[in-house]
Amino acid sequence: MKTKILFASLLATAFVSTMAAQDSKAFLGRWDLTVTPSTGKAYPQWIELKENGGKMEGRVQPRGGGWHPIAGAHLESGKLIVDLGETGAAASTTWELTTPSAGKLTGIEKRGDAADGLTIAGAKAPSLDRPMPKAWTKPRPLFDGKDLKGWEPIGNVENNKWIARNGELVNDNPETPGRRGPGAANIKTTEKFQDFKLHIEVNCPEGGNSGIYLRGRYELQVGTEGGKLPSHEMGAIYSHYPPPAGSELGLGKWTSFDVTFVGRHVTVLRDGKMYHDNVEIPGPTGGALDSNESEPGPFFLQGDHHGVIAYRNITISVPKK
Structure with a gap:
């Protein structure tokens, strides 16, 4: 009986891990984002997410300056929680992201445990893989x-x-x-x-x-x-x-x-x-x-x-x- 219970437990754990891996795949890749604050104009950002050895890693492009690596990301109740790893803030900055449909991304930003009013909308970045033109116009x-x-x-x-x-x-x-x-x-x-x-x-x-x-x-x-x-x-x-x-x-x-x-x-x-x-x-x-x-x-x-x-x-x- 104990053997059957142990086997069932291992099977359930494997199933949950497989489902989590499948869910995380929906977030992988490059995303073009539009971030809208509670006041003021919307502005662009982008994020790239990869899986390495079972862990999520990536990098994010803020509104200004250069890109920087994220501190980490994990799934929680169907949402991807991204720790932006920003320094100098009084509280950690995280994004809570969901994929409502293939190739689409939505979410909010939080400072600590509270939402800060920023909303996030994104789409999978296009490959833009085009051949070199054979001829060009005169300058x-x-x-x-x-x-x-x-x-x-x-x-x-x-x-x-x-x-x-x-x-x-x-x-x-x-x-x-x-x-x-x-x-x-x-x-x-x-x-x-x-x-x-x-x-x-x-x-x-x-x-x-x-x-x-x-x-x-x-x-x-x-x-x-x-x-x-x-x-x-x-x-x-x-x-x-x-x-x-x-x-x-x-x-x-x-x-x-x-x-x-x-x-x-x-x-x-x-x-x-x-x-x-x-x-x-x-x-x-x-x-x-x-x-x-x-x-x-x-x-x-x-x-x-x-x-x-x-x-x-x-x-x-x-x-x-």
Whole structure:
């Protein structure tokens, strides 16, 4: 009798473990998220979840800055409880996530035991696995050097410092010695793009910080964040891929970037030198406009940091139809 009870207990345990594993599989993969606070505008994030040796692990992209690993995740009553592992908070931050249907994600955020008013909606990130186009259109200018036609400020538009000057697109937001200037507006193209070849030249002063957002979601870093993290320095795919080891910042002078972006694979040359060779960008970087990865998006240039940043000779090619 005891043998039968023990066997039944082991069978039940195995069944529960199998069901838990099946349930956890629904959460695995990359998810594009829209986070909506109780007040204010919704903003994009993303999370990637994997299973390793029976344990859930992953990484999350916050609203700004770089991605970081989660502290852990476990199933509880059909919900996935994700410990975001954020430091400096008075109480731990967790997400309670459910999958109401295949490829969809919903949830709430908690600080300690209490919900903080944030709601989360997500969809499985698309693969964006597309072949390289066989032919491209002739490059055409996105900036005519005379005015801001085809561009519009976003963000802190009341403090827009973008001007056309001497054939350059300039964020005229100088720093006061010893004190950074106020955050100014960003600027984006009114036109949206899917796959493309971009040529752009930039002159970023010493200590300056800007960025070129591809489709408005993926940042090619311009300038410096102090040198502590190579993946946050000039020419990096922000937080994902640093520039080649030993690359100079090259601040205070003109430098060029040639970017080929197809699907989520990007190749970047700086002044003719290979920086990133057909690397995959796993998800939107901090500061992205949205998380709608399957859709075309604009280019946007950061102006909300600091420094008089100048851009020129901005041209675009797209796949021939």
